Amino acid sequence: MPSARALLESIRADLAPAERDNHLVPLVERGAAPVSLFGTIAAEELHIVRSDWRSLHLLASRADGAAREFFAGLAGGEGMALTRLPALAAAGGMDETALAAYEPMAGCQAYPAYFTWLAVHAEPTDVIVAVVANFAAWADYCTRIATAMRTRYDLDDEACAFFDLFATPAPEAVDHAVAAVEDGMAAGRSDERAARRYGRLFQAYELMFWNTIANSHQ
Helix, strand or coil: CCCHHHHHHHHHHHHCCCHHHCCHHHHHHHCCCCCHHHHHHHHHHHHHHHHHHHHHHHHHHHCCHHHHHHHHHHHHHHHHHHHHHHHHHHHCCCCHHHHHHCCCCHHHHHHHHHHHHHHHHCCHHHHHHHHHHHHHHHHHHHHHHHHHHHHCCCCCHHHHHHHHHHCCCCHHHHHHHHHHHHHHHHCCCCCHHHHHHHHHHHHHHHHHHHHHHHHHCC
16 A cells, blocks of 8 residues: 555646646736736635635544644635735726626536535545645646736736745645545545545546636637
């Protein structure tokens, strides 16, 4: 049986999306997307972050030890992200009234809906494996978008702060994840097949988020 860290790295490598899978990030990097796109991202993320914050707290309540610390730490990050969305929305031409009136798209909200399902039904250890498998791709997308916002759209640090927050996963989050998966494996609560399924669907739903926004701005 692989170690917890080896399992996490294996699943992350196996599920890494191909460069061509994300249709939005290359558009932003070329400066080919309208600046209004950042308002759409902020409006969708407003719903996503609020939902994920609740899902993470539910998972923390169902877990213990390092797993609880992992989910609680991520929930804290979602709280920080929420405060950074107004500036991102403003960069895309959206004020508070426009944000409140915005109707989210199903393709963008599939990810948090699935995360809520996992929070209710899945073994927390397996959810951790799936979430960590998604870390690298999400961080890479955020880094690339934040860079393009500055170089292609001449936007300031405040506008880029949401993406900056997620550009580098916190080392302690990965450490908590490894410890939690080790505990789950030792207790017989780890199901590699389920974790891989959750991670695969996570990656698919995240790509659906990006590509739904790309299609909406063509």
